Every structure is written in C-alpha cells, then in structure tokens.
Amino acid sequence: EETKGAFSVIAEFGHYLLCLAAACSLFGAVAVWAGLVKGQQAAAGLWRVCTPVAALCLAVATGILLRAFLIDDFSIAYVADHSNTKLDVIYKAAALWGSHEGSMLLWILLMALATCLVAFTQRKNEALNARIQCTMLAVIGVFCAFVLTVSNPFLRNLPAVPSEGRDLNPILQDIGMILHPPVIFAAYAGLAVIFAVIVAVLWQKRMSPQAVSSLKRIGIVTWIFLTAGNALGSWWAYTELGWGGWWFWDPVENASFIPWLSVGALLHALILFEKRARMLRTVVMLGIVSFALCLLGTFIVRSGLMQSVHAFASDPERGTVLLFACILVMIPGLVLYTLRIDVVQAADGREADEPNAFDMALTLAVCVLCVASAAVLVGTLYPVFYDMLGLGTLTVGAPYFNSFFAPMTLFAAVAAGGAQILASKNVKLTASVCAVVALGCGAVAFATDPKELVMTFAAFAAAGWLVATGVASIVIRGAGRPSFGAVLAHAAIAVAIVGATGIAQYEQEALVRMGPGAGKPVGDVIFVYRDTYKVNTHAYFGDAAHIEVLKATDESHLTDLFPMRQTFVSSGMQMTAAGINHGMLRDLYVSMGNKLSDTEWLVRLSVKPLASWLWLSAALMMVAGVLLCVHRRKEKEKNALA
Numbered sequence: 001e002e003t004k005g006a007f008s009v010i011a012e013f014g015h016y017l018l019c020l021a022a023a024c025s026l027f028g029a030v031a032v033w034a035g036l037v038k039g040q041q042a043a044a045g046l047w048r049v050c051t052p053v054a055a056l057c058l059a060v061a062t063g064i065l066l067r068a069f070l071i072d073d074f075s076i077a078y079v080a081d082h083s084n085t086k087l088d089v090i091y092k093a094a095a096l097w098g099s100h101e102g103s104m105l106l107w108i109l110l111m112a113l114a115t116c117l118v119a120f121t122q123r124k125n126e127a128l129n130a131r132i133q134c135t136m137l138a139v140i141g142v143f144c145a146f147v148l149t150v151s152n153p154f155l156r157n158l159p160a161v162p163s164e165g166r167d168l169n170p171i172l173q174d175i176g177m178i179l180h181p182p183v184i185f186a187a188y189a190g191l192a193v194i195f196a197v198i199v200a201v202l203w204q205k206r207m208s209p210q211a212v213s214s215l216k217r218i219g220i221v222t223w224i225f226l227t228a229g230n231a232l233g234s235w236w237a238y239t240e241l242g243w244g245g246w247w248f249w250d251p252v253e254n255a256s257f258i259p260w261l262s263v264g265a266l267l268h269a270l271i272l273f274e275k276r277a278r279m280l281r282t283v284v285m286l287g288i289v290s291f292a293l294c295l296l297g298t299f300i301v302r303s304g305l306m307q308s309v310h311a312f313a314s315d316p317e318r319g320t321v322l323l324f325a326c327i328l329v330m331i332p333g334l335v336l337y338t339l340r341i342d343v344v345q346a347a348d349g350r351e352a353d354e355p356n357a358f359d360m361a362l363t364l365a366v367c368v369l370c371v372a373s374a375a376v377l378v379g380t381l382y383p384v385f386y387d388m389l390g391l392g393t394l395t396v397g398a399p400y401f402n403s404f405f406a407p408m409t410l411f412a413a414v415a416a417g418g419a420q421i422l423a424s425k426n427v428k429l430t431a432s433v434c435a436v437v438a439l440g441c442g443a444v445a446f447a448t449d450p451k452e453l454v455m456t457f458a459a460f461a462a463a464g465w466l467v468a469t470g471v472a473s474i475v476i477r478g479a480g481r482p483s484f485g486a487v488l489a490h491a492a493i494a495v496a497i498v499g500a501t502g503i504a505q506y507e508q509e510a511l512v513r514m515g516p517g518a519g520k521p522v523g524d525v526i527f528v529y530r531d532t533y534k535v536n537t538h539a540y541f542g543d544a545a546h547i548e549v550l551k552a553t554d555e556s557h558l559t560d561l562f563p564m565r566q567t568f569v570s571s572g573m574q575m576t577a578a579g580i581n582h583g584m585l586r587d588l589y590v591s592m593g594n595k596l597s598d599t600e601w602l603v604r605l606s607v608k609p610l611a612s613w614l615w616l617s618a619a620l621m622m623v624a625g626v627l628l629c630v631h632r633r634k635e636k637e638k639n640a641l642a
Contacts, residue, residue, distance in 0.1 A: 011076050011154055014068075022145050028047055032134040047134065059109060062096070065079075077155045083166075084164055097185070108144060118132055118133075118136070133196075139192055139196070150321050174239070176236025180232040183225055187259070192291060194266070194287050198287035198288055205340055207284075223263045228622055230618070231615060238578075239577075242593075246611065258373045259290055265365075265370050266286040266287060268369065269286060269362075272362040281341060284337060291330075296326075365415065371408070375408075413493060417434065420482060438462070441460045441461055442461030460498065467494045483628060484631070485624045485631050489628070503614075508606070509605060517530075522606070527547055528548045565595070586608060587606075588606075589604075
C-alpha cells in the first residue's frame, strides 16, 4: 500500500507539471503578444521565464512517465496498456512513445527544447526572437491543452491497480521503431520552429538576414532528421515486416515523406532568395505549408482516418479534437500571410536582378519538389475523399505513385546535374564529358538483363550524369561553385536511384513450400532448408528456420540465414522476422509465412541487388546535411571577420 501511495503521488506530480506547462505556455504567448503589440518591453520579454519553465516542466513530466515504465507502475493506465514486467528494459523505455499519449508528450517536449535552443541562438535579434518565442509558446500551449483534455498519459487505474500490464505493440519491438518515432518528432519540432520564424517574418513585415539564416540552418537540421526518420522507418519495414520491400507508399510513410519533399523545396527557394532576392512568397508559403503537412501527418497517424501498421491510434473522436487543435495552430500563419505578404520586404532592400540560368535551375528544382509533394499528397488523400463522397472504397497503391515518381525523379536528377554544370568554367565541354560518362553508365543496362531496358538505361544514365556533374563542379573551379555538402546531397540521390533501380529491375524471388532437405535455386544461389527449431523467450515463442545459401556454380557454402515466425505471449500476435544477409552488391532475403504442414512452411526467397545502396544514400544525405551546416557556419564567421 505504501508503494502504491508513492506511485500515486509521483504520477500526480507529473500531471500537475503538464498542467503547469500548458498554463505557462498559453499565458506566456498571450503576455508576449500583448507586450509586442502595446510596446511594453517587460511583458514582451516574459518569454525569458515562460519558455524555460515550460520546457523544464515538460522534461520532468516526461521523466516521471519514463520512470513509471521502468519500475512497472501499472497505476498509470498508459503504462499498464503498453508495458509489462517481462518486457526488456530498452523496450520499456521505448514504450514511452509506443502509443498516442506518450508520443504526443515527447513531441511537445522536443518542441519546447527546440524553442529554448532558438532562444539561445537568436540573442542578437530580440525583436525576431520574441515573436518566434510567442508563436512557439502558443503552439506548445495548444498541444498541451489537447493532451490534458483527451490524451492524458497520466490517467490512473486507481483504486484497482493491475498486477500485470499488457504489452508494447510487437511491431514496435525492434531497434528501427525504437529510434524512428523520436527522430521524426525531432524533425516535426524543427518544422514547428520554421513555422514560428515565418510567422515572425510576417509579423515584422520583413525578411531580415537573420531570419533567412535561421530558416536555412533550421531547415537543414530538420531535413537531416526527416531523412533519418524516413530511412529508419523504411529499414524497419524491410527487416521486420517480412514483405521484402523498402517502401510501400503507405499513408503513414507518406505522412513523413511529403514534408521531406517540401522542406527540400524550401531549402532550394532559400538559396535563391539569399543570393538573388527571389521567391520571397514561395519561401514564406513553403514554411507554412511544411508545418501544415506535419500537422496533417500527425492527424493521419492518430485519427484512424487511414489504416496502417505504423499508426499510433484509431480514435475518431480524439482525432476530431486533434484536427481542431491543428487548425487552431495554423490560423495565425494563414491570417498573417493573407494580410501581410504583399508588404513583406527583404530587410536590406535588395532588388532582384535579371534572371539567369542558375535562377532558372533553382526555380525548376523548387517546382519539381512541390509537384512531387502535391502528387504524393493527392494519392494519399484521394481514397479518403472518394469514400466521404459516398462513391465507395478505393485503394491508391504503388502503381500510381511509381508512374509519376520514377520519371519525375529522373527528370530532377538531369536538371540538378545541369545546375551543377553551370558552376564550371567551360560549360559546353564539361557537359559533353559528363554526357559521355552518363551514357557509359546507362550502357550497363544493355550488358545486363533488366525487366525494363529503357527505364533501366534512363535511371543509370541519370545517376551517372548527376555524379559526374557534381564531380565536375568541384574539380573545375567556376564562379558559382556549389559547396561539397550540396554536391554530396545530389550524389546521394544518384545512389538512391541506383539502389531503387537495382531492386526494381533485377530482383529475383520465389514463393515456395519448403521443409528440411528442400532446396530452391534463385538467380546464382541455392537456398537449402536445413532445419526448423523452436525459439522460446519471455516475450515470444516461435519457429526459426536454418537456411543455408550455396553458390549455384559449385554448391560451396555462402552464408546461413535464420528467418523466424514469432508469436508474442501477451497478445498472441504473430510477426515475421526476416533472415537477411546484407552486401554492397546484393541482399539475400528469406522470410517465413504460414505453416503448411508439420514440417513445411511457405517461404519467400529473394535476391535483392543493390538494396544496401538505399541505406547508403540516406547516410550520405545526412552527412551532406552536416557538411552544409558546417559550411554555413564557416561562411558566417568569414563574413563576420570581413
């Protein structure tokens, strides 16, 4: 009884801290706004107290909830619903964001921490900083109120405290899904800050150099986290679901992919605005739209509007309240854009020069990324509107997305390569050499046996062109030479194109009935089913297969794979853990399906050429983002010295 009493007091303290964070944020937002409008410096500076206090309250509240998971405090309903005493410690910690309530709390905490970081980095521009803080406090306050009203993670099971909890969703018990949600929430926190900067710009009626610098810095960091989050989610689906694909155009996958595209468009538009004072309206609108897409993704994941294995919740009533909160958050930005975009000017009064080829290339990049994000958005939401109009049910699958996204990606690669060539001294000669290299890369399609010869040739040629032009822009020094980070980011896109083409055009697979002693050749290897053995842990039990992979030429041993069919103890849910041998040139992939007899199983055997290049491309993009941040810092220091 004493222990339960201690649990009760500590959990209630977390609830009180969440209430205090909501009150502090909402009061701070109103007070700072009133101070700025009336010119009262004391009120306008209250964010210096409210921001750190709200962040501290949210951090301690989150820590209390984490502690509750680690010590199995089942007096908290959220803990009892998503954890149990047999769960590994690492999964108990990850259960904090394993469902709706805890993940919302984590996202709000990350927004509060990002707000504190912005407050520290924007000390030289008090006027801009105060407006950013006011907007962020309002956003944090609204979502704190939402959590307290319909998604409280501190709701109690008192007085009937269960002796055992349920379980963390089995699909989340994987390292990919342990890391994926917090990384995505960090990216969403960055999108919120971008929105706050845009609101501050509209509020001040000017796009100052400090605002542009902040948008680029925050945009790059946000893009890095979006890249990492999408890659981790894709990796999890590839390794854990047993379907063998790396991207399924699932609505929840798209929910984080669309902002990745829009932030990419924003970064390209910012480059053009910073260098040439162009696309001011586009920069402002993309900043607003990117955050709106983030909120839309949050709604899709949590409302039950669309079914997905990635979804956090399926509560339509709570989804309605969340939709209202999202609309409420967006209103200031949309109203300010409507009223003030016509009078917003660059602070230094620059006039745009006559457009040149570089301007056109960047404008084209922005347009392509915007069209791509719009097309994915339409494909994701179309079934919902189709159903709402009473026309029946409709599924928009991979064929729709691939039909436009594949050619658009290749077009973007060619255009990006052309933009990189503009940095060289002798454009015609450089373009000719790069074109020869591209044709040589495309010729690989004729030397192999792809499923679609023309598409494979175009993909390899586009990737070769993109890499060749990037190298040329670095080696041949021109007037507008891009940074190494930008070139590496484009090269990473080329690596992704090659990886996706390798799987799409050269994958070989078989779905077969196998048991001990059975073998099946696939491509240049032979999969031999050696044995089935039982697996029994405290979390799950199941059957695992030992499958030996032999070279087809001489039947020598190549590797061993151990796919598994798991049944989780607490829920009875079945999962497939694929057996994968990763390689730079190909992945060998085996997953177990249903049991067909006492000794035989349905088994999927796959040889996936260049699959690892997809994960390599994501890693290169993140490295490129870091290099871009370093490059900007060095430029800033250089300009300060000058």
